[in-house]
Amino acid sequence: MPGRVILLTGPPGAGKTTVAPLLCASAPGPLAVHLETDHFYRVIRKGWLAPWTPESHGQNQVVAAAMMxxxxxxxxxxxxxxxxxIITDWVKQVFVDGARDAGVKLDFIVLIPGQAIAAERARTRTADPIADYSPYGALYDLFAAEDAAHAVDTGEVAPKALAARLRAGIEAGRFGLG
Structure with a gap:
């Protein structure tokens, strides 16, 4: 029986990497994978381009296809x-098309705490801390404007409670795409 893909996105500091392993642990079946999309960029050893720059679009298309x-x-x-x-609209569409073609379920969840909370979490995290969150303001706004059907406020929610809330939403079909 096919599994499913859950796209867990949001701005830096939203709690994606913290809650993803908890979602894997609560998967209904015996098999689960936590796929950190940042790794797909980090493995490029020659020719890497910062993925937020215009000249990186070709690289980003290859990386999105590999992730999907x-x-x-x-x-x-x-x-x-x-x-x-960080799953933007065009990357999300790559996953929508790929999941449809493969006949697997796809869920899309946007974690969105208040911007001050996201900035503090990003500043104090162990891996890749972000001292100055101001360059991420536009990215934060992009996720904050996401459809409420897929957005979840992660502000003051403990990770285990958040994972349980997300699991309930997944099982109820709240976050399904297509």
Whole structure:
């Protein structure tokens, strides 16, 4: 039986990488994968371009396709895949098309705490801390404007409680795409 892909996105400091392993632990079946999309950029050893620059679009298309194919391959093999990262509209569409073609379920969840909370979390996290959050303001606004059907406020919610809330929403079909 095919698994599913859960796209877990939001601005830096939203709690994606913290809650993704908890969602994997609560997967209904015996198989789950936490796919950190940042790793797909970090493995480029030659020719890497900062993914937010205009000249990186070709690289980003290749990386998005690799992320989608990896996630869909696992899901087609029965795994629940929690892919966490910055998933913009065009990347989301790559996943929508790939999941549809492979016949796997796709969920889309936007974690969105208040901007001050996101900035503080990003500043104090262990891996890749962000001292100055101001360059991320436009990205934060992009996620804050996301459809309420897929957005979840992560502000003052403990990670385990958030994972339980997300799992209930996933099982109820709240976050399904297509």
């Amino acid at each position: 194919r990896t996630a869909v391959t696992y899901a087609a093999g029965g795994y629940e895949v929690v892919a966490d990262g």
